Amino acid sequence: MPQPPERPHRNFYGRRRGKHLRDSQEAYLQEDLDALSPGAVDWDANPERRPLDLSVLFGGREVWLEVGFGGGEHMVHQAGLNPQAGIIGCEPYINGVAMLLGKIRRAGVDNLRVHPGDARDMFDVLPDRSISRAFLLYPDPWPKKRHHRRRFVTPEHLEPLARVLKPGAEFRVATDIPDYVRQTLEEVPKAGFEWLAEGPGDWRAPWGDWISTRYEQKALREGRVPHYLTFRRAG
Numbered sequence: 001m002p003q004p005p006e007r008p009h010r011n012f013y014g015r016r017r018g019k020h021l022r023d024s025q026e027a028y029l030q031e032d033l034d035a036l037s038p039g040a041v042d043w044d045a046n047p048e049r050r051p052l053d054l055s056v057l058f059g060g061r062e063v064w065l066e067v068g069f070g071g072g073e074h075m076v077h078q079a080g081l082n083p084q085a086g087i088i089g090c091e092p093y094i095n096g097v098a099m100l101l102g103k104i105r106r107a108g109v110d111n112l113r114v115h116p117g118d119a120r121d122m123f124d125v126l127p128d129r130s131i132s133r134a135f136l137l138y139p140d141p142w143p144k145k146r147h148h149r150r151r152f153v154t155p156e157h158l159e160p161l162a163r164v165l166k167p168g169a170e171f172r173v174a175t176d177i178p179d180y181v182r183q184t185l186e187e188v189p190k191a192g193f194e195w196l197a198e199g200p201g202d203w204r205a206p207w208g209d210w211i212s213t214r215y216e217q218k219a220l221r222e223g224r225v226p227h228y229l230t231f232r233r234a235g
Contacts, residue, residue: 007043025098032101036114038088040125051127057113058086064133065126065164066090067119067152070215072100074137077211079109085132086111090119119152123160131164134171138215141177153184158191167235172207174228176219181227193231203227 021029038057040046054063062085069075069089079087089112091097097116104112115122142150152158153173165171171193173184189195197203206212206228216226 005047005049021095021098025095025102028098028101028105029094032105033097033114033116036101036104036112038113038115038122038125041115041117041121043121046125049124052125054086054127054130058111061086061111062132063088063130064135065122065131066135066137067157067161068136068139069100070096070138070213072096072103073213074135074211075100075112076103076107076109078135078209079112080107081209083111086113088113088115088122090115090117090122092117120157120160123164126164128163129166132166132169134161134165134169136172137174138213138219139173139175139180141175141180143177143179148179148183151180151183153180153187155187155191158187162192162233165233167233169233171231171233172229173231174206174216174226176216176224176226178227181229184229188229188231192234194234196230196232203229 038052040050040052057063064078064082064085064087066075066078066087066089069091072089072091075087075089078085089100091100091114094116097114100112100114136152139152140150142148148154161171171188173188175181175184185195204227206226207230210228219226
């Protein structure tokens with residue numbers, strides 16, 4: 001009988017929980033999170049790492065993925081604009097998860113699922129070529145050079161992302177850190193993506209369906225310039 005795969009050791013950098021959650025946020029986590037979590041991501045519940053059945057999860061909708069959704073405003077915005085899509089969000093910072101759950105309640109959208117953990121665990125159970133669009137918006141910049149290997153735009157993350165994206169799928173990256181732009185433009189094409197830019201306006205102007213996040217507003221207040229990079233998964 002084949003043995004289930006061994007759980008890989010993965011370093012995690014950053015905070016998983018802030019100092020304080022409001023009572024309402026604790027209630028969102030207790031009352032809403034289990035119903036919105038794709039259970040197959042949990043190692044104890046799915047030690048064989050059986051792939052998620054996305055047709056069951058979203059009723060046949062196309063599926064999008066947001067890595068590190070922060071406070072969740074972009075996810076909820078996209079869910080409202082695109083009822084034809086189901087969106088999975090990954091975020092290990094539990095305070096951000098609680099913020100998203102509150103926004104889902106207020107917006108009344110039903111096409112979101114939430115993984116309160118590392119996106120790499122989600123990649124383990126997503127079927128090959130199953131995701132139609134992915135977002136990486138204002139990721140942790142890890143500004144010190146010795147920490148650049150912790151960034152998402154490294155082979156450890158980009159190779160499994162490329163595996164789960166459909167040929168022709170769109171991958172959007174937003175950041176206000178020039179060196180993160182440089183690393184993104186170096187590493188993402190190596191993983192099998194084409195940068196869709198013909199002129200400066202293609203990375204200076206936000207996407208037509210964009211909503212400015214709280215992270216972007218902070219960047220603008222502090223004088224940093226956002227960049228909007230769009231890639232296509234090669235066939």
